[in-house]
Every structure is written in C-alpha cells, then in structure tokens.
Amino acid sequence: MSVSAPSSRLTRWLDRAAGPGVHAAWLAGCGFAVWTLIPLSPAGWAFALAALWPGLAGLLLAGRETRDWARVALALSWCLPGLSASVLFASALSPAALVFLAGPAALAAAAGGRAARLCAVLAACAFLLAAGFSLLGPPAGPVLPSGALTGFAALAAFFALTGLTARARTYARLNAARRELEALRPAAEGFAHAPAPLLALNPDGMITAASRAVRRAAPGAPRDLTGLPAGGLGFDQTQADALGAALTEARGGGGAEGGRFSFTVRGPRGRESVLAARAVATPAGFVVSLQEPAGTDAQTAARLAAERDAAVAASRAKSEFLAAVSHELRTPLNAIIGFSDVMKQRLFGPLPARYAEYGDLIHESGRHLLELIGDVLDMSKIEADRYELSTEVFDVRDVADICAKMMRLRATEQGVTLHLDAGDAPIHVCADRKALRQILLNLLSNAVKFTPDGGAVALLVRRENGALLLAVGDSGVGISADEISRLGQPYAQSQSGRESNERSSGLGLVLVRQLAALHGGTMQIDSEPGEGTTVSVRLPVLTNAAGEPADVEPLEVHQRIRAAQAAGEQIVRTSEGVA
Numbered sequence: 001m002s003v004s005a006p007s008s009r010l011t012r013w014l015d016r017a018a019g020p021g022v023h024a025a026w027l028a029g030c031g032f033a034v035w036t037l038i039p040l041s042p043a044g045w046a047f048a049l050a051a052l053w054p055g056l057a058g059l060l061l062a063g064r065e066t067r068d069w070a071r072v073a074l075a076l077s078w079c080l081p082g083l084s085a086s087v088l089f090a091s092a093l094s095p096a097a098l099v100f101l102a103g104p105a106a107l108a109a110a111a112g113g114r115a116a117r118l119c120a121v122l123a124a125c126a127f128l129l130a131a132g133f134s135l136l137g138p139p140a141g142p143v144l145p146s147g148a149l150t151g152f153a154a155l156a157a158f159f160a161l162t163g164l165t166a167r168a169r170t171y172a173r174l175n176a177a178r179r180e181l182e183a184l185r186p187a188a189e190g191f192a193h194a195p196a197p198l199l200a201l202n203p204d205g206m207i208t209a210a211s212r213a214v215r216r217a218a219p220g221a222p223r224d225l226t227g228l229p230a231g232g233l234g235f236d237q238t239q240a241d242a243l244g245a246a247l248t249e250a251r252g253g254g255g256a257e258g259g260r261f262s263f264t265v266r267g268p269r270g271r272e273s274v275l276a277a278r279a280v281a282t283p284a285g286f287v288v289s290l291q292e293p294a295g296t297d298a299q300t301a302a303r304l305a306a307e308r309d310a311a312v313a314a315s316r317a318k319s320e321f322l323a324a325v326s327h328e329l330r331t332p333l334n335a336i337i338g339f340s341d342v343m344k345q346r347l348f349g350p351l352p353a354r355y356a357e358y359g360d361l362i363h364e365s366g367r368h369l370l371e372l373i374g375d376v377l378d379m380s381k382i383e384a385d386r387y388e389l390s391t392e393v394f395d396v397r398d399v400a401d402i403c404a405k406m407m408r409l410r411a412t413e414q415g416v417t418l419h420l421d422a423g424d425a426p427i428h429v430c431a432d433r434k435a436l437r438q439i440l441l442n443l444l445s446n447a448v449k450f451t452p453d454g455g456a457v458a459l460l461v462r463r464e465n466g467a468l469l470l471a472v473g474d475s476g477v478g479i480s481a482d483e484i485s486r487l488g489q490p491y492a493q494s495q496s497g498r499e500s501n502e503r504s505s506g507l508g509l510v511l512v513r514q515l516a517a518l519h520g521g522t523m524q525i526d527s528e529p530g531e532g533t534t535v536s537v538r539l540p541v542l543t544n545a546a547g548e549p550a551d552v553e554p555l556e557v558h559q560r561i562r563a564a565q566a567a568g569e570q571i572v573r574t575s576e577g578v579a
C-alpha cells in the first residue's frame, strides 16, 4: 500500500515562507510609498511609522507565530496602520478604513487562523474606536494626498485578497488530508482486525497501531498500546534488546530470514509466553508480526485427541451394547424357531389349517429375524474388535459349491439362473471358513435379490495375481456411482435396497468388506444402473494343501503361458482352415 505525501515540497516551502514573505512584502510596499511621498509632515511620519511597524514586527517574530504572546503582538501591530490612518488623516468611514482589513488578511496568510481571528476582533474594536473619534469632530484634515490614502487602501485590499486565498488553500489542504485519511481507513481497519497479532511501529520503535489479535497473544499487555515502546511488551529487558536488534536488522534489509526473533511476553495469568516474531521495515517505520505460542496448537491437538478418544469409546460402548442385546435376543429366538419348526413338521399330529399357516409364518419370520440379528451381532463384534477368525486350510471351491447350492433354489424360484465357475484345480486357502461362506452368501443373496426374472448371476472363484478372487456378477438393477460411495457406511442402503421387500439391514456389504479386511483383503464394487453389478473380493489367503503359503507365480509367467496358448490355438485354427 503506498500513500501519497500530504503536501508537496513546494507547498511546504510556501507554508514556511508565507510568514516572512507577507511581512516583507508589506514592508517593501509601504516603504516604497513613503519614499515617493517624502517630504512628509510630522503627522505623515507618524502614519508612515505606524504603517511600516507591522511588517517589521512580522519579520522580527518570524517562526514564533504560533506562540500566544507573538500572536497578540502581531495582532496589535496590525491594528496600528488602520487606527492611525483613520485618526490622523481621514474619517474612519473613508476608504482608508480598508487598511483595517490588511491585518487579519496578512495574519491569515502568515500565522494561521487563530492569529487572524484575534487580529480581526482587535481591528473591529479599533475601527469602532476610530469611528467614535470621527463622530466627535471633523478630521484633522488631509495631510497626505487623497491618492496616497487610496493607494494604502488598495494595498490593504490586496492583502485581504492574499489572506483569503491563503485560507482557501489551507481548507483545500485540510480536505485533501481528510480524503486521504478516509482512503486509509479500510487499510487501518484491515490491520486492526487482522487475524494475526501485528504491531506497527514508528522509526523509534514506538507502537503506532496494534491488531486486536495482539491482546490474545499477549493478554498481560495494557489495553491501549498506542504510543508505548514496543520493547515494553516483552517480559523483561532482554526482550526489549532482542526487539531492538531485530529492528536494526530489519532496517538493514534483513534478507529472507532477517528480523526474526523470539519474543517472550506476559501470557495468560502473567506467565511467560514465547512468541515467534519477525520485524519488517516499512516507509513509516516497522511492522512486527507475532506468532501465537506453539502451545496453542498443542492444546488444540490434545483437545481433539481427547474428543476423538471419547467418540471412539462411545462407539465401542454402543457396539458392545448391540453385541450383548443381539446375543440375548438370539436365545429366545432360537426357541421360537425350534418350536415353530416342530409345528411346521407336525411332529405331534396335524394342525387346523389356519394354525398351520400361522406356524409356518412364525418359523419363516423367526429365521429372517435371526439372520438380521446375526448380521448386527457380527458387525458389532467387528466394530468392538471382538470378532476372531478361526483359520483352517481348505479348498475354497467346496465352500463356493455349498453356497451356490444354498442359493440356487431361491434363484430358480425368482427365475434367475445361477452359474458357478470355480475351475477344475483345487484352490487351497488358509482362512476362516465361516467368514468366507458369509461373504459368498451375502454377495449371492444380494445378486439374486436385485436381479429381476430372467436374469443371471455368476460366481467366479479364481487365483489372481497371488490372491484368491471371489467375484459375484449379476445382470440386475445395478447401483449408481454416488450410491456406491455411500455403501461403505454401516446400515446404508441404495434406493433399490430401500424399495425391496426382502430382508435387508444395510449391513451385508459392510460385513463383506470388514470380513475381507480381517483377512487382509479388499472388496470392490463395479456397477452401472440397469446394467448389473459385480462385487469382487480379493483375499491374500492362498496356500498349498499343506497349509504353506502358495508360491506366487509372477504375472509375467502367466502372461507368457496365455500368449503361448493363444498362439497354439491360432495355429490349430489356421491349419483346420487350410485343411
């Protein structure tokens, strides 16, 4: 921000030269007039002296116009020409009385408003006095030619004009200064409200302005800092010395790291608080920026950590509560399912038709509820870090086969075909069999649930890049991209999920993701609305039959084999074509 100087060099010189200049001009003008009028009568000499005197007094008092006694002396001196002109030569009511105006005008130009106002009051009194004298008797008679008096009057009028011009110039300067102050106001307010603690210092290191944030950084400092030495903000004299050294460094240019220093101030409860400070030289002095104590960051971090711990503890308590409740619910539910199963199977004889139907419904609903509670229980166990994997070595194709069989009936009922592609070679894994079964069942049941009549679902089990790949694809309704991003949250469901009548808790995919994570694996959803969905789970659980980690064939080898196969097939096809 650059600020133009309030007045130019010429204006300042004119201001300084105005006082002596005006008085010298008056002296010269009057001296010339008197010289042309010589020889003079005694009364004429008396007037000449009275006329010359204020010019002489102005020159003698030059530079002291602002002192009260000098102002009074000048004002009185400037009343003399008017008074003597009207008393000695003419009536106060003649044109010569204009000389009275010369005083206030000259002083307005030379010594400022206060002197001019004082002189105007005295001149008005002198004029009234002279007017009173002229009423008492006829004037003493024209001692000087009337032309000379008119000349003095013209000189006085010139001075009046000069004085008024000077006043106008002063007002113009004042207005310009006011406008500049207004223009500076936003910058000043911006400085005061800056979020960082900032101090503006004059070249002597006195504070000229301070941003409000300084109070926060140095609460022990006085409320109004303006005019105080900046070093006084420090905790002791060494701080003032450090600041002085930094200011000197900043004045010398400082460089990129120059002007930096550590400033200890009175912090909260008068305790020492160390601030990182930096001084930068400006045309008006210096700006010192203070950085709030690192302790503030540490306190914030500690508070955030405490809040996070409390949130984690609350979440864990919720999960533990859910786990306990789910567990308690399972016991009576098992009784409901067991007894309704007995009724369903008519173990104790036939039931009336209506009761038989109700028994079947109780059994069906009980099973749904049990599945839901199972999901909630598993989820809460995982969230409470209480889910333990019991790993064993097995052929994952067996699990895939069982799951496909379990889902096939439901798929067929819905008019959906279910394919299983697990290859011919065994795929040994070291994993939690129950968890893998749950992963597959969750994915398959979602695929069947969201695939309309006539669609297809495929389960693919493969080795891929040294990991087990379980992928369930369907030709169903699909999921939009933004819904996919929300599906990571427990209990989140997409639009189609909310509209579906089937059992749904919004936990199925989250459980799959979490169970995969427990095995060190990942889950990925690829879907297009209306095109279908493929959920792939990759688990690093491959082993050989002995349970040792499987030798991972480098991808390169795979690619080479595939390339060789493709080349072989190409040759066979070509030779068949030729034959």
Ligand code: ADP
Binding pocket: 442, 446, 447, 450, 474, 476, 477, 478, 479, 487, 492, 493, 494, 495, 496, 497, 498, 503, 504, 505, 506, 507, 508, 509, 510, 533
């Ligand atoms: P839910 O128990 O509600 O099925 P999930 O976590 O298994 O919970 O699934 C969450 C939501 O993801 C479902 O409500 C459904 O909207 C969507 N979704 C999951 N799998 C599929 C799929 N194969 N096809 C379409 N939408 C799916």
